[in-house]
Amino acid sequence: LAFYFTRISLSTEQDLATQLNAVNLPVVEMVPITELGRANRLAVQFDIIGTSWWAFAPDARSSTYSAEIADPPAGFEIIQQPPSVLEVPDSVYQSLLVDNDPANALNILDTLRANNPNREFTPEALFIRALCLDLLADRDDARIAYYDVWSRYHQSLWGQLAGKHLEQR
Numbered sequence: 001l002a003f004y005f006t007r008i009s010l011s012t013e014q015d016l017a018t019q020l021n022a023v024n025l026p027v028v029e030m031v032p033i034t035e036l037g038r039a040n041r042l043a044v045q046f047d048i049i050g051t052s053w054w055a056f057a058p059d060a061r062s063s064t065y066s067a068e069i070a071d072p073p074a075g076f077e078i079i080q081q082p083p084s085v086l087e088v089p090d091s092v093y094q095s096l097l098v099d100n101d102p103a104n105a106l107n108i109l110d111t112l113r114a115n116n117p118n119r120e121f122t123p124e125a126l127f128i129r130a131l132c133l134d135l136l137a138d139r140d141d142a143r144i145a146y147y148d149v150w151s152r153y154h155q156s157l158w159g160q161l162a163g164k165h166l167e168q169r
Contacts, residue, residue, distance in 0.1 A: 001051060016065060042056045085121065087125065092109060109128065123152070
């Protein structure tokens with residue numbers, strides 16, 4: 001679009017949205033932008049997949065608009081989805097319940113967390129990790145882990161189970 005906007009002339013004498021629509025740039029939103037130290041301009045979002053917001057500032061000398069890529073105006077920012085959570089893999093249950101190997105189950109969970117540092121465990125995964133620590137007789141770390149699950153998710157089944165383990169201490 002940057003190249004295209006250097007090739008067309010958009011007059012300040014006519015409605016900007018009408019001119020843009022006339023050259024097959026369908027306008028979805030137009031928001032006025034006022035910033036201290038900058039000329040007032042219009043932020044425009046087009047109905048074209050993959051395009052960003054564009055700001056159009058009037059040039060009084062030439063009676064045309066100049067275009068530049070712009071950040072989304074306040075209230076139109078792109079909402080970042082929270083990172084997906086880490087679920088308990090079936091191999092953890094296999095190690096814990098079938099093979100009776102809580103050390104391996106804990107190792108799988110810790111490796112999963114290390115390989116995905118920006119993702120959170122589900123309450124279930126946090127509880128299973130605490131249980132593994134408990135079964136390995138690491139009572140201090142287990143108590144801390146149970147408390148973490150209970151304090152963050154006390155309304156969930158996993159938080160309530162963690163609370164029951166804390167009551168036993």
